[in-house]
Amino acid sequence: MTDIDLQGEGDTWRTIAQNRYQWPILNAWAKQKQWPINGEMMWITAEDYKDILTAAFERETNPRIAKGYDGGIVMLGRRTSKYGKKKFAEWIEWLNAATAVTGIKVPASRWQWDEVA
Numbered sequence: 001m002t003d004i005d006l007q008g009e010g011d012t013w014r015t016i017a018q019n020r021y022q023w024p025i026l027n028a029w030a031k032q033k034q035w036p037i038n039g040e041m042m043w044i045t046a047e048d049y050k051d052i053l054t055a056a057f058e059r060e061t062n063p064r065i066a067k068g069y070d071g072g073i074v075m076l077g078r079r080t081s082k083y084g085k086k087k088f089a090e091w092i093e094w095l096n097a098a099t100a101v102t103g104i105k106v107p108a109s110r111w112q113w114d115e116v117a
Contacts, residue, residue: 014080014088021092022080025099026050028106054078057094 026046034041035052055075058064064076083091099106 012085014083014085018085018088018092019080022050022095025095025104025106026053028099028104029053029102032104033102050080053095053098054080054091056098057091 023046026049029049030044030046035044035048036042037044055064055078058078059075064078066074066076068074080088080091
């Protein structure tokens with residue numbers, strides 16, 4: 001498969017291979033860790049974890065916080081499809097660190113980060 005660049009902000013755009021790398025990690029989160037939703041521990045999807053974790057990543061680098069509809073605040077996740085290669089590499093490094101600290105075990109992947117970075 002030819003590696004195609006996807007639209008991104010800033011530097012050279014991220015690739016499909018880079019995008020593909022994050023999903024085994026996010027799926028591992030979804031299979032191994034419950035998350036508190038409305039005060040109850042629940043199993044959530046990889047897509048939900050992507051929203052939660054990109055919001056946490058951006059909090060450290062460039063937060064987006066909105067006023068909630070009925071008050072309060074909402075931390076907004078980011079679309080990794082908008083990341084350039086450099087920003088995406090930072091996201092993957094952060095995601096790998098958060099995964100290790102949390103004790104999530106990611107199955108060996110046929111995609112190695114060195115191959116797609």
